[in-house]
Amino acid sequence: MTGFLALELRRSLRDVRYLILAVAMPVGLYLLFAGLFGARGQRAQGLPQPVELMVAMIAYGAMWAVFSATGPRIAHERAIGWTRQLRVTPLTPASALAGKLVTALAAALPAMVLVALTAVASHHVQLGAAQWPALLAAMWAGVLPLALLGLAIGYLAGDEVAFPLTMALYFALGALGGLWMPPSVMPHAMQDIGQALPSNAVAELGWRITGGQASALRAALVLTAWLLSSATAALLAYRRPNIRSTH
Amino acid sequence: MPAAPPEPATAQQASEDRPAVRATGLAKSYGPTVALAGLDLHVAAGETVALLGPNGAGKTTTIGLLLGLLTPSRGQVRVYGRPPAQAVAGGLVGAMLQDAGLMPGVRVGELLAMVRGLYPEPLPFGDLVGLADLGSLLGRRAGRLSGGQAQRVRFAAAIAGDPMLLVLDEPTAAMDVQARRNFWRQIHAFASRGRTVLFATHYLHEADDAADRVVVIAGGRKVADGPPAAIKARFGDQQVRFTLLHGSPARLAALDGVRTVEHDHSRVTLHSTDTDATVRSLAGSGLAWSGLEVGGPDLETSFLRLLGEGS
Numbered sequence: 001m002t003g004f005l006a007l008e009l010r011r012s013l014r015d016v017r018y019l020i021l022a023v024a025m026p027v028g029l030y031l032l033f034a035g036l037f038g039a040r041g042q043r044a045q046g047l048p049q050p051v052e053l054m055v056a057m058i059a060y061g062a063m064w065a066v067f068s069a070t071g072p073r074i075a076h077e078r079a080i081g082w083t084r085q086l087r088v089t090p091l092t093p094a095s096a097l098a099g100k101l102v103t104a105l106a107a108a109l110p111a112m113v114l115v116a117l118t119a120v121a122s123h124h125v126q127l128g129a130a131q132w133p134a135l136l137a138a139m140w141a142g143v144l145p146l147a148l149l150g151l152a153i154g155y156l157a158g159d160e161v162a163f164p165l166t167m168a169l170y171f172a173l174g175a176l177g178g179l180w181m182p183p184s185v186m187p188h189a190m191q192d193i194g195q196a197l198p199s200n201a202v203a204e205l206g207w208r209i210t211g212g213q214a215s216a217l218r219a220a221l222v223l224t225a226w227l228l229s230s231a232t233a234a235l236l237a238y239r240r241p242n243i244r245s246t247h
Numbered sequence: 248m249p250a251a252p253p254e255p256a257t258a259q260q261a262s263e264d265r266p267a268v269r270a271t272g273l274a275k276s277y278g279p280t281v282a283l284a285g286l287d288l289h290v291a292a293g294e295t296v297a298l299l300g301p302n303g304a305g306k307t308t309t310i311g312l313l314l315g316l317l318t319p320s321r322g323q324v325r326v327y328g329r330p331p332a333q334a335v336a337g338g339l340v341g342a343m344l345q346d347a348g349l350m351p352g353v354r355v356g357e358l359l360a361m362v363r364g365l366y367p368e369p370l371p372f373g374d375l376v377g378l379a380d381l382g383s384l385l386g387r388r389a390g391r392l393s394g395g396q397a398q399r400v401r402f403a404a405a406i407a408g409d410p411m412l413l414v415l416d417e418p419t420a421a422m423d424v425q426a427r428r429n430f431w432r433q434i435h436a437f438a439s440r441g442r443t444v445l446f447a448t449h450y451l452h453e454a455d456d457a458a459d460r461v462v463v464i465a466g467g468r469k470v471a472d473g474p475p476a477a478i479k480a481r482f483g484d485q486q487v488r489f490t491l492l493h494g495s496p497a498r499l500a501a502l503d504g505v506r507t508v509e510h511d512h513s514r515v516t517l518h519s520t521d522t523d524a525t526v527r528s529l530a531g532s533g534l535a536w537s538g539l540e541v542g543g544p545d546l547e548t549s550f551l552r553l554l555g556e557g558s
Contacts, residue, residue, distance in 0.1 A: 003364030011352040080348035085404065088314050088335055088342040088414075089365045 001095050008103040018068045022111040026061030027118045030054065034123055047211055050123035054115060055206035056179040058139055061111035063173060063199055066147035067166045069104040074154025075162030097151070097238060104147040105140065112136055127210060135209045138216075142202035142223055146173075148230035149198075155237035173199035198226040265328040267292045267412045267443040268313055272322035274467075275308050282308040284467035285322065292327075292411070295434075295444040297454035297461045299478070305467040306447035307345060310416050313445075314342055326412060334412075338366040341410035343401050343418050349389040355400050356385035359407055366408025378436055379403035380429070394421050402430070406437055413437060415446035419453065431457050455479050480520060486542040487517040487525050494534035503528040 012018060034050050047055075077083050086096055116136070119125040127135065150166065157165055174180055176190060177199030183191050194200050195218070204219035268290035275283040283305040290296050298306050311317035313324050315331030326334035334340050350358050359381075363369035376382055379402050384392070392400060398421060405413060415434070419427045434457065438444045448454055454461045454475060461478040463471040471478055484506075490513050491499075499508045504521035515536075519525040522541050529536065 001365075003361045007350070007353055007357055007361045010357070011350075014352060076351065077348075080351065081344070081346045082348045082350050084316070084344055085347035085349070085401070087316060088340065088344065088347075089362060089408070090336050090338045090367075091365050092336060 001091065001099065004091055004095070005099050005102060008099055009106055012069055012103055012107045015068065015073075018065065018107060022061050022065035022068060022107065023114055025064070026057040026111060026115050029060070030057040030115055030118055031122060033057075034119075047207060048125075050119055050125050051127075051210050052182075052207060054119035054123075054125055055135070055139075055210060056203050057115045058112045058136075058206060059143075059177075059199060059203040060174055060179045061115050062108040062139065062143045062202070063146055064170055065108040065111045066104040066143050067150045067170055069107040070100060070147060070150025071153035071157070071166040072163040074100065074151065075157050075159050078155070079159035093238070097234075100151060100154075101144075101147055104150060105144065108140060108143050108147075109136075112139065131209060131212075135206055138205045138209055139202055142198075142205050142219075145198050145223055145226035145230045146202075148227065148234045152230060152233035152237045155234065155240065173197055176200075177203065179203055196222060198223060201226070265292070265325075266290060267294070268324070268326055268445065270309075270313065270322065270324040273309070273312055273319055273324050274321040275305075275312060275317060276320045281467050283312070286464065286467075286469055288313075288324075288462060288469070290412075290443060290445055292443050293441055295438050295457060295459045296446075297458035297475075298445065298447040298464060299449065299451065299454045299461050299482075300447075300464040301449055304449075304464045306449075306464060307416055308467075309464070310342075310344070310414055310445075310447060314340065314414060338368070338408050339411045340414060341405040341408055341412070342414040343405040343416065345416045345420070347401060349392075349397060349400055349404070351390040353389055354385070355381065355387050355389050355392075358389050358400070359385075359403055362404050362407040366410075368409055369407055370409040375403055375407055378406060378433060380433065395423070395426050398422060398426070398430070402433065410442070412443045412445065415444070417447050417449070419448070419450075427453075451479060451482055485519050485522045486540075487519055487522055487529065488538075488540040488542065489515055489529075489536040490538045491515050492535040492537055494532075494536075498532065498534065502532060 030053055034053050037049050037053070074083075087093070113136070116125075116132070149169075153162055153166060153169075176194045177197040178186070178194050179199055183194045183200065186194065201219040201222040205216050205223075208216040208219070266289055268288055270286055270288040273283060273286040273288070274281070286305070286309060288309070298309060300306050308317065312319050313326060313331055315335055324331060327339050329337065329339075331340075350361075353361075359375060360372070363372065363375070369375075370378070376385065379399055381399060381403055384396055384400060387396070389397075389400060398418070402418070405415070413434075418434075419430055422430060431453075434444060434446075446457070455478070458475055461471070461473065461475050462469060463478060463482065471481060492513070496508075496510065496515070499505065499515060499517060502517065503524035504519040505517045505525055506520055507518045509516040509518070517525055526539070526541065
């Protein structure tokens, strides 16, 4: 199990799509948006621009990291038969699933930390000593439902569909979830949808913590609902018989 | 801790006490489609057994059931006395499946080291590299191998754990003649270490060359079970074809090995149990002929004939 996990992690770090989209993209977008909107203005959350954008891009980077480590990769492994080969080794299905989940979460961490470091270096973002670990821990835990959603896609979708589907979901959750622009500039109907999305709830956790607010009940409830439904979907998708037997 | 049922402490002990495979009345249906219709299969520890049959006979279904990838509709299968999933989880089984692939994005050496790490008593890495002839491939990306190279790595992944039972589903399907010969040499080397091998094939000569015993299945049932020579005599319908230019067709039936003779104008088909002997005696017969062809065993025809006889 540890060997399996170690190899999955090593493989993640070599994945160029992961490095570009999960790490370079949020860092680049942060620098772009923070430069465009200036360091002084305040956005709807009542936070300084660089802080609010940092939280949004941490959520954005973490989201692609967990998606890229699950959906397209698992669908590809199923298509080429690696999943089947692994099933005839002593690695139990539960360990294989757990390995995928841990790898996805581990992939999110570098993206999150690098966006935070960029914000500190480029816009001198300052948080309290307890706020940093709280921010990263809460947001890290918050992407768990997204990782499970990625698992469900990986075990349901075909190889050709999984990547575009994951990409579409990534952009939709980013845009509607208020990671690109503040939800307050969107029409009311879209704001309502946005508030129910896990991407928005992850960012909301971060905004609350950086704003010094103790309670993020709504975000926690949204994430719990997504956690339960994604976990159920992932489990059902995984247990779906995927053995072709024509002989 | 609650008392657990006695389990063999090591893979070694498991092999001595129990048959490698024991299936009774094993059946699998998909809705109205019957893939396997009640198979009894017994493989003793240390045996090399071929599961021979045409496409659609139920070979892959049988293998899926005995690896725990499928759940039987009826009947039962035990691997070293355990339910298949437990035997697999315990590291007693290694398998090379028909459409199984390799982990993408990693090197062959990394992949095999990881697979070894999943088993309680894996083959020493050096032995593995030697047995599967991998020396030059270890640094290559697993996703960028040629078909034949990938096949070698898949074989290595199947034996990496030094399993007591090695299961192979039509392992040579994508190989050329030379690769096949090397492959069976490797299987033999692995089996000679006291390991049990069960392989599915639709080539009679492959079963004949490599197996101690051949189990023939067709239409989801076992139709024969015996030593290769007996199976070959019963199923080995090979043909010698040529155009008879000159000579009495009546003499053809008397050539060595000939079972039946067919004519299509001057084109002759001899059904033979031993094509070597038939060709030799044809050459010495004084008959004039041209356009000689020798056809391998036509299993489909043999199976159909046998199924016809059985019903």
